Each structure stands twice: as structure tokens, then as C-alpha cells.
Amino acid sequence: MASKKEDLPEFWKEYEASFLEALPEKITDAVFVVLDTETTGFSLKKDRMLSIGALRLQDSTIKAKDAFEVFLNQTTFDAKTVEIHGILKRGKTKRIEELEGLKIVLKLLGNAIIVAHHAGFDVGMLNAALIRHGLPKLKNKTLDTAILYHKSLPKAKRKTEGHYSLDDLCEEFNIPKTDRHTALGDAYITAIAFLQILENLKPISLKQLLKKDRFWEFWKFI
């Protein structure tokens, strides 16, 4: 039920316009936005995002200035997931409205490639929110570190069932779990893991890297 194109708000038009620019060929020129969401649960329909963390990654460099974490006002609340993300319904953290949060995310995103661990879920959550606000879905290419990690392993070492959690990656790459289960903390961990996975995959171009993400069978494990 997205609105007609001409009715879309200015921030969306700006976001859309960034896609007129073609993606670069070289990995070092590509802009990645690594993001993570903390949510009230795992249902794309019923659950809501409590916080979004995102950072910009280009040429193996993350600028602290380009990283942020926003906490969102939500009416849906599930006490069960509080113990994971630690975000209380009436916590002291300053919150903003969901639409404001989406604006900030879109501004950082532009035509960057989205990188997330189990990207399908985070992108799904963002899309669900966009649709609720009468906006179209995200247009960005995405990369899932869970899939990329699976592909980076020699065949003999790949899991035949189950999935790779972010904790698995922390252990594999010796990434400290500080700030685990905060949106930006997880985004940072994902970014560091992503960089190490790139080392192992050694894609020759961005195009080739984006192809690696095609591994649909993988989803049956999740």
C-alpha cells in the first residue's frame, strides 16, 4: 500500500536519487553500511524495532563519526526479549519516533551495500517499518555475513545444518564480545567479522562479492 511516487516525502526522493549513481567496481571503493537491529521479537509482522545501530565502512575504514545508534519509541513490548537486548519499555535512554529513525538510516544508507548478520531479518524489519509508514521497501543490495562466512569456509568445514551465530563468528575471529546485543555493538562486531571474511574470500570485484550472497538453500537452516 505504498503511496504514489510523486506523493513520497522529500527524504525518500533523496534516498532514491542516490541510486542513479552506479556501484563502483572495486571493493575498496565500495561503501558498505553495516547495521543491526534490536527488536521485541522475531516476527516481522507483530514485532517492532527497539533500536537500530549502523556504521559506514569504506576501504577497511570505519569513521566513528559515521556510526550511530538510535532507540525507538514502540508500543509493542515483549518482556521475554528484554533479557537479550536490555532495552526496557520505559528505560532512561532518549528515544525518537520510528519514522525519525528510518530517516536517519536512509540518510546514512544512500546506495551503499547493506551488510548484516542474518541480513534478511534486519532488512525485513526495516522494510516492515517502511511499509507501515507508507513507504516503499529498501532498494539497496545486501550481504549476509552468515552466508558469506559459510562460503568462506573450505567445504569440509561447512556446517551441514544449523546456522552460524554472531557469537560463532566472534569466536572464530577472536572478536571481543563487548557491547554484544546492543545494535551498534553488534554492527561493529559484524563489520570486523565481515572484513576478515573478505580476507578469506578475496573477491576480485564488488560484482563477484555480491554474487557470493546467493545461497538460498541456506535459509532452510534458519
Place this chain on the structure above:
Amino acid sequence: MKNTISERIADFLKGFPPFSNLLKAQLGALSEEVSIIYKEKNSFVFTVEESAHNQFYVVHKGAVALWDKEEKTVLDICDEGDIFGLRPLMANENYRLTAKSEEETILYAIPIDKFRPYIKENRRVADFLVESFASNTRNPYDKTNRGQLLGDSFQVNTQNSPLLDLQPVDFSKHIVAASEQTAIKSIAEKMTAKGIGAMLIEKDGLPIGIITDKDLRNKIATGDYPITAKAKSIMSSPVITYPAKLTITQAQMAMMKSNISHLVLTEDGTVNTKAVGILSKHDIMLSLGDNPAVLVKAIKRVNTVEEIKPLRKSVMNLLRGYLDQNIPLTLTSKIISELNDACIKKVVELSLEKMDSEPPVKFAWLAMGSQGRSEQLLHTDQDNALLFEDVPQSKFDKTRDYFLELARIITAGLNHIGYEYCPADMMGSNPKWCNSLFGFKKMTSKWIVNPGPDEVLLSSIFFDYNRAYGDKELVSKLSYHIFNTVKEYPIFLSHLAAGALMNPSPSGFFREFLVEQDGVHKDFFDLKKRALMPMVDAARVLMLSHNVPDISNTWERYEKMAELEPSNKELFLACSYATKALLRFRTKQGLLHNDSGRYINLEQLNKEEKMKLKRTFKTIKQIQEVLNVRFMVSRVR
């Protein structure tokens, strides 16, 4: 909005100078400007001659090596919290070194234009930078002796150093001064006559300038000024003055700061009071007291064992200084062993004086174990033996009783000056280790012909003996006996090699350190058992197999092996190097913790030290493989 990333950056940086000197708000603001850069192993951060980036770097995780121009030598390894690449930014020049990640690394890049204001605002930040550039190290507060930290070694020497108490800073108190109207020629003549390198120029009894050898060279010899010129025309003025109560460190720093070779010391430290002395760089060098010749003389002069005690302490200070100044270990151990030998000789001499009669026959005092190998830098247990000339059976008991009594006095004396008694009683005062040449021949033959675990152990300690005092020929006779017997019973070498391989391995999979699993030293790394002994034991077997007596020092043994087996030269030289590195390591740890240095707390090592240790492990494994194959160890296991 919240930014966990910049918060974490600030959390990390606040633990390291100069960031630790920033206010919380300043650090917070700075952290928001930081870029996090991921570097895979062996990737460049910058290269020589590259123009300076607009940011400098702090290692967050991993390690970065700084290489010299030719990329041949690693000048420094930066690990967590170390800063690099700042100096070119301050000096507006290109990079002089190449920075390359040694392993997977995460860097924090700090933009210089955001950092510069803090240098101006915060004096402590500025001081840190000035000091770190002056001393040419990344962190002048770091006392762990990295890089060329001259200031630190001086500090070690000035603080609580009995050696310096013995030899106070001897600056020229008799000041040779001239007036500013004195002709240069007469100043030069006076300096030559007095043998001094600098002349103070005074006016109304106060110092106003100084002329040094350098001034004469740069201003007169070049023809810039005629030799008839007056002092005033070439003197350096005003003079840099300091109070007379200057520590050596301060003096060193002062000279470094102003790039001068002489300091004028005045009553109150200003130019407004009379000069009381001139301190030259040369004076500082001398007062550092690293003068083994003086110590050897002092040891030779003593009349009682008691007097040796403070001298042994001086030897330890000397050792500390050598290690701090990174003097090559070969030289260090030679000097220290020489001094230790001098002490032992003196103890034996003094003990002989206490005996009622002269020794009935010729004898030799043997140092065994590490002292025998000249590898004993720190005080450890005494392992020694007394060997005396063969006597008719009828006189044996009486002769042995005499030498047992002598050995008791000697071991007590050694104990008094700091050598602990051997817990296994491997000492000349034990009848087992006080024997005639025939007795020792019989004992060693028995070990070689029937080697069990005990025999192998005993051989490994005894066969490294070295004559500390007494008859040379007697000792040679025993050595030849041992080598000839080994030749006849080559299976002994297999046993000895098996014994050498009994030492547990230093590392497991993934190059991790293997630490002790239980006991008092649980979770400590046993440097002696796991690293040093395997090298020492292997060298002994190899030397015996090559029939080379008279070399008991481990790295000299390996060097000899490299000579004897050119095809394995590289490995043996690596062994020699590794042994030295390990011994240096153990000695440093020992001095640091005031113990034998045997058990290492890995958590207290920095990255560079760990890497150094790990590098030796490879060599240990290789030499053990050689032993295993060459001596067919499997046939005796």
C-alpha cells in the same frame, strides 16, 4: 543518538599516554573523530618517503612493525596502545620508516588537526611528545626497556645503586676559566695543557659563556675567526646552567634537550651565582661505573669473604645495566662469568688460607651446571666438585679428609656471598663429589657404560664442568677419559639424547605457550625446563658426539657445531642465537622479579617479548628432531 563505537575508542585510549592526560570531555570529542582501520597481516600502513597522512595511528589490536628504509630490519614493534606515525606530522616531513602489520591488526587513526589543539592546550601532552621524540621511543613512561631508551638505563643506575655510591659523579670541580678578553690561542693552549674539552668564560666571577673543542673546530679551524680573536667572539653565550645537585638522568636529559656536551653547574643553578663545576658527557659515561676492570681489581684485593658480598651486588647492578643497554649477551655473559669466576677463585684462595697445611697433592675446583657453562648470570644454586690427584691407597682417606674439609669451607664461603647450597648436595663437600682422578674416572665410566635415567641426569650436570680453580692438567685428563669412553660406548649418546628429549615441549598447536598444569607455578611458563634446558642438553650430546672437549658454554658449542657441520650451519647458528635470547630473557625476568627467572607469568609479557620467545620454539623443535634422528633415540626408549 548514542555512539558505542566512539565510547569504546575513548575507553581504550584513556589507558595510554598521551591520551591519559586528556580531560574526559576532550577525549570524548577526539574519539568521535577517530577512524577504525582494519589491516590484514603484512599490509602496509605507510611506506618510506610516502608523504605524511593527515592522521597518526594507535594500535588497538594486533601489532605493527616499523621497518628501516631498506625493509631489512625491524626497528620497533608497536602493539596495543602504542602510537606511531606522529613524528612526521609534527615535523612536516615524509615518513622515514615503513609501517607494516605483523598480524591482523585494528588501528585507530587520529586526525592530526583534531589532535593538535590539545598539544597546545595541555602541557602534559606536549611534554610526553617532546620526551618521546627526544628519547626516540614511543612511550618514555614505559620502563620495560624498549627501543633506545637511554634515559631509563641511566635511571636504573642512579637509583639505589651501590656502584654509584662507590663512584660518585666526578665532575671537574677545579674550574678552569678565562675572561672574555682572553685570546683564543691562549685558551686553546690552556685547554690542551689541562686536558679539558671546554673552558668556562667568566665575568666578575659569574659564568657568561663557554668555549668547547667544537667551537674551536667550527669557528677557528674553518677560518671563520682568526686565531687572534678574543674569547668573546666565539664563545657560546649565555651558558646553560644547572644546580650542582643534579642526578645523572637529569644531566643526560639536559644535554639531550639542548644538544650540548657540557653543563655548567652553579651554586643555585642560575647564571647569577658562581660556577662550581663543569659536567661533561664523558664524566657521565665514567660515572655510570660500568667498569668491570675496577671490580675485578677490587675482588682480587679483598682479604675476607665478607668483603666480596658488596662487590657481588655491584656485579648484579652491572648486569642490570648491561641488559638495559642491550649490550650483546655474549659480551655480557663473558664479563659477568669472568667476575663470578674471580669471586669463586677468591673464595677458594681465602679458604686455602684457613687450612692448617698446604694441600697434600694437586687439586682442581670444578664448577658444574650453569656456572660450568658460563651461563650463570643470576645467583643460583652451587653445583661443584673437587678433583684431586691420585694418591696411593694408603693415603687416600687422609687426603680426601683434607679436601672435604677444604670443600666445606669453600661451599660455606660461596653460600655466604650468595650462592645457595645445592639441595641435591652436588657439592665438593659431599664425599661423592670429592674424589681422586681415578675415582671420578671410575664413576663416569660407570655412567657411560650403564646409562639409566639417574646416570643420564648426573652426566648432564657433571659433563658441563669447568675448572674454576686449580690444576689444569688434572681436569684435561678427566675430560679425555670421558670422551674416549663415550667413543667406545656410542649407545650412551642415544641415552643422553633421549634424556635431552624428555623435556616437555614449549608450545602446543597454534603456537600457544604450554603452561604448567599444577603445582605452585600453575599457569606459569617454565622457561628453564621447556625452553632453555632442551637447548643446553642438545648441545651437550652433540659436542660429546663430535669429541670436542673444553667447550662447555652452550652457544659456543653451537657455534663450534656450525663450524664442524657446514651443511647444518644455519640451524646451529639459530640454536646459538636462541640460547642467548632465552638466557637473556631469563636473566631479565629474574632481575625484574628478584628470583631465578625460571617461571614466567605470560600475562606480564608484552607482545614483543612473547613473539621473541615463540621464535625460539621453532628452533627448539628443529634441534630436537635432529637429535631424535641422529642418535636413534627410539632404540633406547
